Amino acid sequence: VLVLLGDIHWNLDACNHQLFDDLIYMLADHRKHKDLVRVIGMGDYVDCFSTSERAALAGIHDSSLEQLDKWVMELMQKLARKLEPLKGCVDGLLEGHHWHKFEGPDTRDSEGKRLYGVSSTEYFCKLLDAQYLGLMTMGTWHINGYPLRLLAHHGYGFARSKPGKIRKRTALADEWISDIYALGHEHALFIEEDDQIAQAGKGIKSHNRYFVGTGSYPRGYSIGTPYGGYVEARLLPPNDLGSRFSKFLPKA
Numbered sequence: 607v608l609v610l611l612g613d614i615h616w617n618l619d620a621c622n623h624q625l626f627d628d629l630i631y632m633l634a635d636h637r638k639h640k641d642l643v644r645v646i647g648m649g650d651y652v653d654c655f656s657t658s659e660r661a662a663l664a665g666i667h668d669s670s671l672e673q674l675d676k677w678v679m680e681l682m683q684k685l686a687r688k689l690e691p692l693k694g695c696v697d698g699l700l701e702g703h704h705w706h707k708f709e710g711p712d713t714r715d716s717e718g719k720r721l722y723g724v725s726s727t728e729y730f731c732k733l734l735d736a737q738y739l740g741l742m743t744m745g746t747w748h749i750n751g752y753p754l755r756l757l758a759h760h761g762y763g764f765a766r767s768k769p770g771k772i773r774k775r776t777a778l779a780d781e782w783i784s785d786i787y788a789l790g791h792e793h794a795l796f797i798e799e800d801d802q803i804a805q806a807g808k809g810i811k812s813h814n815r816y817f818v819g820t821g822s823y824p825r826g827y828s829i830g831t832p833y834g835g836y837v838e839a840r841l842l843p844p845n846d847l848g849s850r851f852s853k854f855l856p857k858a
Contacts, residue, residue, distance in 0.1 A: 607636050608749060609851040610758065612648025612702065612790040613822035616685050620824040620835060622847050627688075629849060634691035642749060643695040647739075648790035648820045649702020649760035651730060652681045656703055672710030678726050679713075686733035697747075698737035701727050702760045703791065744784065757784040761791025766843065772798050775817035786816045793826070794819030795846040821849045 611629075615621050637643050655663065663674070689696070708721040708729070715721055721729060731738045742759045757778060765771045771794050778787045802813040826837030826844045837844070 607633065607641055607643045607851055607853050608747065608754070609633065609643070609645045609849055610648055610788050610790075610818060610820040611645055611849050612700070612760065612820050613650045613793055613824075614685075615650060615653040615704070615822070615824045616688075617652045617681055618824055620826075620828065622823050622825060625848055626823050630689065630691055633695070633851075637691070637695065643692065644747060644749065645692060645696045646743070646756070646758055646788075647696065647699030647727075647736070648758065648788070649700045649727070650704045650790070651685060651699070651702070651727070652678075653704050653824075654678050654681065654706045654726060660707065668711050672713055674706065675708045675710040675713040675721070678706040678708075679715075679721075679729065682726055682730045682733060686730065689734060693734060696734045696736040698739040698743060699727055699731050699734070700739045700743060700758060700760050701725065701741050744782065755783070755785040756788065757782050757786065758788040761789035764792055768794070768796070771819060772796075772817055775819075776800075779815060779817075785814070786818060788818040788820050790820040790822070792819065793822035793824070793845045795821035795848060795850060797850055818850055821845075821847065823847055 609629075614626060616623075616626070633643050633645070663671075706726040708724050708726070711722065713721045715729070715732070728738045730736075739758075742757075744757045745755070747754045747756060763774075765774055771792055775787045775789055775798075778784075796819045798817045800815050800817075802815065803810050804813050822845065824835070825847070826835065826842065828834060828838075
C-alpha cells in the first residue's frame with residue numbers, strides 16, 4: 607500500500623480528525639496483516655506559519671521565539687504520537703508552505719541538541735524516523751516486485767477548475783519522466799491516468815502514468831457558524847477530503 611499523505615492541518619478545528627484517524631487505523635491494520643505500507647508526506651502536516659507569516663516574525667525577541675518554538679514542538683510531538691502505529695512506514699516527508707523555522711537561541715530537542723535553523727518538518731522527520739525530502743522528491747519505490755517511479759512536490763499556486771489542476775500535473779510530464787506525478791497544496795483529491803505505448807521485444811506494452819491530487823483534511827465549509835475560513839471567503843470549490851492510496855498485489 608502506497609499513501610501520499612499531506613495537507614492535514616491537524617491542529618485546526620476544521621480538520622476532519624475522524625477521517626484522519628480512520629486512515630491511520632486502516633493502514634495499521636494492513637501492517638498487522640503483514641502488508642507492506644509506505645507513506646510519503648506531502649507537506650502542511652500542522653497549520654503553523656505560512657511564508658508571509660514567517661516573514662512577519664522577523665525581529666521579535668528571543669524569548670518570544672523560544673515560546674513559538676515550544677508551541678510548534680508540542681504540536682509536532684502530538685501528531686507524531688498519533689502516527690505511532692505507522693512508525694517505520696513513513697519513508698520521507700516533503701516540506702510544505704505551513705512550517706516553522708526554529709530560531710530560539712536555546713531551543714533544544716529531547717536529547718539536548720540545539721534546533722536553531724531547523725524546520726519543523728525536519729524535526730517531525732526525526733520523531734518519525736523518516737527521511738527529510740526537502741521541496742521535491744524523485745525516486746523509485748519497489749513495492750511487491752513493482753518498480754514505481756514517483757515525482758512528488760507539495761504544490762504551488764491555485765487552479766480553480768479540475769482541468770486546470772490536472773494540467774498542472776500533466777505539464778510535469780513534459781520535462782520529467784516518472785510513473786506518478788503528485789502535487790498537494792490545492793487540497794484536490796483525484797487520480798487521472800493516461801497510457802503510452804512502448805516497444806517490448808518484438809511486441810508492444812502499455813505504460814501507465816498517474817496524475818495525482820493528494821487530498822487534504824480540513825473542511826472548506828462549516829455549517830452552523832457565520833465564521834468561515836479562507837475557502838468560504840473566496841468562494842472556492844469544495845473538495846473531497848482524505849488521501850489517495852494505491853494497493854499493489856504481488857507479481858505472480
